[in-house]
Amino acid sequence: MAAIISHGLHDCTHLKIVSVISSFDCEGNIMPLYVRIGEESLKIYNAYQSESTFNLLHFKCEVMDCDRVKPIKLTYHINDHKWSMPVK
Numbered sequence: 453m454a455a456i457i458s459h460g461l462h463d464c465t466h467l468k469i470v471s472v473i474s475s476f477d478c479e480g481n482i483m484p485l486y487v488r489i490g491e492e493s494l495k496i497y498n499a500y501q502s503e504s505t506f507n508l509l510h511f512k513c514e515v516m517d518c519d520r521v522k523p524i525k526l527t528y529h530i531n532d533h534k535w536s537m538p539v540k
Contacts, residue, residue: 461532465539472526472535484511484526484535497521507531 461469471488484496494515502512502525509528514521527536 461529461534461536464536467527467536468539470526470535470537472528474528474535482509482528484513484528487513487515487524487526487535487537489537492517499526 461467472484473486474482474484476482484499487494487496494517496513496515499511499513501509503510507530509530511526511528513524513526515524516522525537528534529536
């Protein structure tokens with residue numbers, strides 16, 4: 453069986469790269485404010501950092517989609533300066 457060499461986030465089929473507008477405080481802490489999923493831009497109403505690893509920050513968030521509150525998970529990849537979410 454041949455090995456597959458990954459060259460970064462774009463090879464990860466279980467993750468979707470998303471655009472996020474975020475805020476940083478004076479200590480460098482980051483908080484997501486808006487996320488764009490496809491063509492739709494959603495405001496993040498509640499977000500908290502659920503865990504962190506060596507180069508990943510995981511956030512549990514709530515967005516309002518029409519009249520429903522939906523939970524989403526976002527991950528900030530520190531080394532790549534990119535945001536992702538799991539593919540459903």
